[in-house]
Amino acid sequence: MIYTVTLNPSIDYVIEVDQVHLGGLNRTKTEEKLPGGKGINVTQVLHRLGVHSTALGFIGGFTGDYIERFLQTQHLSTDFIKVHEDTRINVKLKSETAETEINAKGPTITPENYEALKGKIHNLTNNDTLVLSGSIPSSLPPSTYEELVEICSRNNTRFVVDAEGELLKKTLYFKPFLIKPNHHELGQLFNTKITSIDEAVPHAKELITMGAQNVIVSLAGGGAVFVNNSAVYTASAPKGEVKSSVGAGDSMVAGFLAAYEQTKSIEEAFRFSIASGSATAFSLGLCTKEKVESLLPQVKLEKGD
Numbered sequence: 220m221i222y223t224v225t226l227n228p229s230i231d232y233v234i235e236v237d238q239v240h241l242g243g244l245n246r247t248k249t250e251e252k253l254p255g256g257k258g259i260n261v262t263q264v265l266h267r268l269g270v271h272s273t274a275l276g277f278i279g280g281f282t283g284d285y286i287e288r289f290l291q292t293q294h295l296s297t298d299f300i301k302v303h304e305d306t307r308i309n310v311k312l313k314s315e316t317a318e319t320e321i322n323a324k325g326p327t328i329t330p331e332n333y334e335a336l337k338g339k340i341h342n343l344t345n346n347d348t349l350v351l352s353g354s355i356p357s358s359l360p361p362s363t364y365e366e367l368v369e370i371c372s373r374n375n376t377r378f379v380v381d382a383e384g385e386l387l388k389k390t391l392y393f394k395p396f397l398i399k400p401n402h403h404e405l406g407q408l409f410n411t412k413i414t415s416i417d418e419a420v421p422h423a424k425e426l427i428t429m430g431a432q433n434v435i436v437s438l439a440g441g442g443a444v445f446v447n448n449s450a451v452y453t454a455s456a457p458k459g460e461v462k463s464s465v466g467a468g469d470s471m472v473a474g475f476l477a478a479y480e481q482t483k484s485i486e487e488a489f490r491f492s493i494a495s496g497s498a499t500a501f502s503l504g505l506c507t508k509e510k511v512e513s514l515l516p517q518v519k520l521e522k523g524d
């Protein structure tokens with residue numbers, strides 16, 4: 220069974236304006252309130268791709284209730300820990316020229332809340348996969364991901380990490396099954412700027428030597444790189460009209476896991492991963508299976524070395 224963890228879920232308030240007037244009154248053309256947070260997005264996309272998972276994490280207040288109800292209406296499985304303060308609301312502002320995001324800080328997580336989550340992760344087995352994605356609330360220790368993957372490592376639970384900077388780096392020692400930095404995050408890890416697939420490949424290989432089993436580096440419309448101990452693949456991204464890229468990276472993670480679960484082929488999983496990311500980028504909200512399958516023929520892998 221796949222479990223996702225979202226330590227800091229959100230309602231994504233996705234609003235669209237023609238042009239942003241900073242310091243002035245802006246009126247929206249469209250608006251939606253969607254359940255968000257990276258792990259929750261992974262659970263939603265897995266479900267759409269026909270793979271069952273359970274969403275873990277912390278949720279609170281009226282915003283938390285909204286998310287839980289929304290997910291239950293879609294028949295998704297959740298096992299959240301309730302916290303006292305409200306789950307955050309993240310603003311995703313789309314205009315004709317740019318996508319701007321304001322992500323809130325989120326509620327306080329108490330040591331008791333954290334212990335309760337660790338207890339759930341302790342119960343996972345070597346038949347389970349845990350997906351850890353997104354930022355951690357400031358009330359949790361910076362070592363949170365490291366502590367959670369250490370539990371997985373002890374129980375032989377396969378785990379996936381999609382997080383930034385030190386959060387990601389500190390999990391590598393425990394050999395994550397998959398990590399998926401985007402090119403900005405990869406650059407930050409190595410104190411450099413990465414602008415192309417060719418620049419990404421050597422750094423993705425370094426992440427393998429540091430412990431990751433499989434690495435995907437996404438470069439938004441610039442394509443993606445896959446590296447493991449025996450193969451390097453690159454691919455360009457499908458062409459289409461970008462409606463909102465929120466959740467594109469999460470869809471890649473879900474697409475990879477769903478196809479790997481069904482085919483056990485790394486190549487198929489990577490192709491499906493790219494099609495899933497782009498299908499979300501070309502949608503308002505997350506991808507559907509039909510949209511992913513319609514883009515698959517456009518995804519051609521090139522073998523690298």
Ligand SMILES: Nc1ncnc2c1ncn2[C@@H]1O[C@H](COP(=O)(O)OP(=O)(O)OP(=O)(O)O)[C@@H](O)[C@H]1O
Nearest residue numbers: 401437438439440456464466467468469496497500
């Ligand atoms: N402009 C685009 N055109 C085509 N595909 C895109 C575009 N932007 C994103 N994608 C698809 O989504 C994947 C992930 O995109 P990106 O590199 O932006 O991930 P991310 O930064 O982790 O995303 P996010 O944090 O917004 O969820 C890409 O590899 C690609 O398949």
Ligand SMILES: O=P(O)(O)OC[C@@]1(O)O[C@H](CO)[C@@H](O)[C@@H]1O
Nearest residue numbers: 229255256257309322353354466
């Ligand atoms: O603040 P974090 O945890 O880094 O990212 C949270 C978030 O931006 O990530 C998702 C898209 O990937 C959104 O649903 C959500 O608002």
